[in-house]
Amino acid sequence: SQQGEEDPQALSIQEGENATMNCSYKTSINNLQWYRQNSGRGLVHLILIRSNEREKHSGRLRVTLDTSKKSSSLLITASRAADTASYFCAPSGGSYIPTFGRGTSLIVHP
Amino acid sequence: NAGVTQTPKFRVLKTGQSMTLLCAQDMNHEYMYWYRQDPGMGLRLIHYSVGEGTTAKGEVPDGYNVSRLKKQNFLLGLESAAPSQTSVYFCASSYQTSGIDTQYFGPGTRLTVL
Numbered sequence: 622s623q624q625g626e627e628d629p630q631a632l633s634i635q636e637g638e639n640a641t642m643n644c645s646y647k648t649s650i651n652n653l654q655w656y657r658q659n660s661g662r663g664l665v666h667l668i669l670i671r672s673n674e675r676e677k678h679s680g681r682l683r684v685t686l687d688t689s690k691k692s693s694s695l696l697i698t699a700s701r702a703a704d705t706a707s708y709f710c711a712p713s714g715g716s717y718i719p720t721f722g723r724g725t726s727l728i729v730h731p
Numbered sequence: 732n733a734g735v736t737q738t739p740k741f742r743v744l745k746t747g748q749s750m751t752l753l754c755a756q757d758m759n760h761e762y763m764y765w766y767r768q769d770p771g772m773g774l775r776l777i778h779y780s781v782g783e784g785t786t787a788k789g790e791v792p793d794g795y796n797v798s799r800l801k802k803q804n805f806l807l808g809l810e811s812a813a814p815s816q817t818s819v820y821f822c823a824s825s826y827q828t829s830g831i832d833t834q835y836f837g838p839g840t841r842l843t844v845l
Contacts (some may be wrong), residue, residue, distance in 0.1 A: 651830045663735070663821055663836030664774070671831075682749075688764035711772070718832055721766075 625653070625693075625710040625722040633728045640697040644710030645690075653686060654719055655695050656718040658707045662723075667708075668695075700729045733757050735837035737822050741797075743843045744812045752807040752840050754822030761823045762832065763805035764789075765797060767818040774821065780805055812844045 625644045634640055642652070652671045654666040669695065670677045670686045677684045693704040693712075697704055707726050711719030738753040754763065761782050766774040776789030780799040794816060796808045805824075809816060819841050823834040 629761070650758065655832075657841065661839070663823075663838050664834070665765060665785075666833050713832060716778065718764075718776075719834065720776070721774040723771065 624720045625712045627710055627722045628706065629723040629725060630723065631726045631728075633730065634700055635656070635730050636700060636702055637699055638700055638729075640700050640704070640727055640728070640729070642695050642708055644693040644695070644712070644722070646712040647691065648691075650688070650714050651686075652713055653654060653693050654711045654713070655682075655684060655693075656709045656721070658709065660706070660712060664720040673698075697727075700727075702729050702731045705729045733740075735822055735824055735835050737740075737820075737837040737840050740838065741838060741841045743845065744809075745845050746813060747813050749808070749810050750812065751809075752820055752822075753807070754805045754824075754837060755787055756824040756835070757803060758804075758824060758826075758835065760824035760826045760835070761802070762827060763799065764823045764825075764834065765795070765805065765807045766821045766823065767791065767816075768821060769818050777820075778806065812842075814844045815845070816842065817844045818842060 625646045628643045654669045655667045658664045680696045686693045707724040709724045713719040735756045764779040765777040778797040783802040822837040825834045
């Protein structure tokens with residue numbers, strides 16, 4: 622299955638700290654995306670990293686990809702209470718259709 | 732630009748009743764998807780469509796039917812609802828370019844089957 626598995630399932634930190642969540646997948650990919658879901662809302666695309674890239678930045682987000690280990694990580698620096706949400710990785714392979722895992726639930730305490 | 736909209740937002744059904752969930756997008760996207768989200772299960776793909784008039788099964792298609800008669804609309808039908816279909820349903824649309832498929836999600840429909 623192309624589905625990503627996020628780790629940890631839940632993460633609780635204080636405002637200002639960094640939050641790191643990981644994603645593992647099983648087969649080769651073309652790209653991997655990260656999405657955020659605020660409580661009760663639909664998912665929102667955050668960032669995409671292609672299989673030939675190792676690191677990508679967008680504002681306070683940093684994504685890394687290690688295709689040899691079939692893993693990716695999402696780092697949110699200087700977390701804010703507004704970052705409280707669930708985060709999903711979505712690897713995509715030959716069909717290019719992303720598949721979603723169970724997500725990491727992040728709580729940032731003010 | 733409304734993006735992806737879903738109708739209705741909430742619905743309560745009795746076992747055996749039928750209903751149709753409507754998804755509409757105004758971004759001229761070719762691809763549309765229906766997911767269900769259950770606690771602890773993440774998002775599971777029910778059916779998807781790669782263009783007007785086409786549909787395909789996803790991971791959990793049983794008990795659901797879909798139709799894509801118009802490019803902007805994707806309908807999800809439950810012919811005989813069961814309590815196991817209690818869930819939050821999300822629709823998404825996307826276009827694929829250079830091997831990238833970025834999805835845009837609707838706000839969801841909360842369905843309870845009694």
